[in-house]
Amino acid sequence: MLARMNPELRRGAELFNAGHWWEAHEAWEDVWRVSTGEQRALVQALILLAAALHKRWHHGSLAHRNFYKAEKYLDTLPGDCGGVNLLALRGAVWEALNTEGQRPQLPLG
Numbered sequence: 001m002l003a004r005m006n007p008e009l010r011r012g013a014e015l016f017n018a019g020h021w022w023e024a025h026e027a028w029e030d031v032w033r034v035s036t037g038e039q040r041a042l043v044q045a046l047i048l049l050a051a052a053l054h055k056r057w058h059h060g061s062l063a064h065r066n067f068y069k070a071e072k073y074l075d076t077l078p079g080d081c082g083g084v085n086l087l088a089l090r091g092a093v094w095e096a097l098n099t100e101g102q103r104p105q106l107p108l109g
Contacts, residue, residue, distance in 0.1 A: 013106040021054035045073035049093045056097050
C-alpha cells in the first residue's frame with residue numbers, strides 16, 4: 001500500500017485525496033526521477049492523472065490528453081499495483097473529469 005512507500009509518494013497521495021492535484025504532481029516528481037521499472041510507470045501514471053484533474057478543474061480544459069497519456073502507463077501495469085487498485089482509480093478519475101465535485105481517492109493504508 002502507499003503507506004509502505006516512501007514519504008514523498010505518501011505526501012502526494014494525501015494532496016491528491018484533498019483535491020490538490022498540482023501539488024500532488026509536484027510531490028511525486030522527485031520520486032519519479034529516481035524510480036525504475038514498475039514503480040516508475042506507476043508514479044508517471046499518478047502524475048498524469050493528477051495533471052489531468054488539475055487542468056480540468058483549475059483551468060477548465062475539456063481535453064483529457066493527460067488522462068490518455070496516463071492510460072499508456074496504466075495499460076502496462078497490473079490492475080493492482082503498489083497497493084493501488086488502478087482499475088478503480090482509472091474509472092474514478094474518468095468520472096471526476098466529467099462530473100464536477102468528484103474526487104478520486106488513493107488508499108493510504
